[in-house]
Amino acid sequence: MEKKDTKPAVFLDRDGTILKPVPYLRDPSQTELIEGARESIMKLNETGFLTVLISNQSGIGRGYFSFRELFLVSSKMEDLLHPARLDGIFYDPSAPAHLSGFRKPERGMIDSACALLGIDLSRSWIIGDDYSDLMLSVKTDIRFILVMTGYGKDVLSQSNVPKKGYLTAKDISEAVRKVLNA
Numbered sequence: 501m502e503k504k505d506t507k508p509a510v511f512l513d514r515d516g517t518i519l520k521p522v523p524y525l526r527d528p529s530q531t532e533l534i535e536g537a538r539e540s541i542m543k544l545n546e547t548g549f550l551t552v553l554i555s556n557q558s559g560i561g562r563g564y565f566s567f568r569e570l571f572l573v574s575s576k577m578e579d580l581l582h583p584a585r586l587d588g589i590f591y592d593p594s595a596p597a598h599l600s601g602f603r604k605p606e607r608g609m610i611d612s613a614c615a616l617l618g619i620d621l622s623r624s625w626i627i628g629d630d631y632s633d634l635m636l637s638v639k640t641d642i643r644f645i646l647v648m649t650g651y652g653k654d655v656l657s658q659s660n661v662p663k664k665g666y667l668t669a670k671d672i673s674e675a676v677r678k679v680l681n682a
């Protein structure tokens with residue numbers, strides 16, 4: 501695809517970035533948005549960014565919950581986000597020991613999104629709270645913002661984590677402001 505036909509995207513992590521962190525979330529009634537998530541995604545919708553959710557869901561591979569439970573949580577999230585829109589939703593269900601090539605920090609979900617949606621990675625961003633999101637950005641050379649919701653603070657306190665080459669933000673609202681002001 502020609503570059504002129506492609507759009508920039510913001511790749512968004514789910515748990516701890518859009519949704520309040522609940523370990524191995526499987527219950528729609530525990531599915532809650534982080535404050536400002538809806539408004540932030542609406543701003544991206546209005547300013548020409550594709551919004552693409554990329555989320556590891558190893559709870560399926562580990563046998564903790566089913567695809568149906570994942571689907572119900574995901575539907576609840578989309579209902580809560582409405583009228584904000586996610587242009588793509590990608591989940592990798594594999595357990596860490598299964599090298600799927602899709603589980604973050606591997607780039608499979610990003611490559612699938614590019615093939616389906618037409619994305620200019622050079623103008624794109626990743627927003628997430630976890631080490632795997634940061635390492636995905638290193639592997640793909642996509643700009644990254646680490647949010648302090650979810651695991652963000654823990655990631656920063658680890659000695660083996662790169663301290664440069666990315667931005668930090670209090671939450672998704674501040675991260676999206678940084679994207680739009682860049």
Ligand SMILES: [Mg+2]
Pocket residue numbers: 513514515516517628629630650
């Ligand atoms: Mg997360």
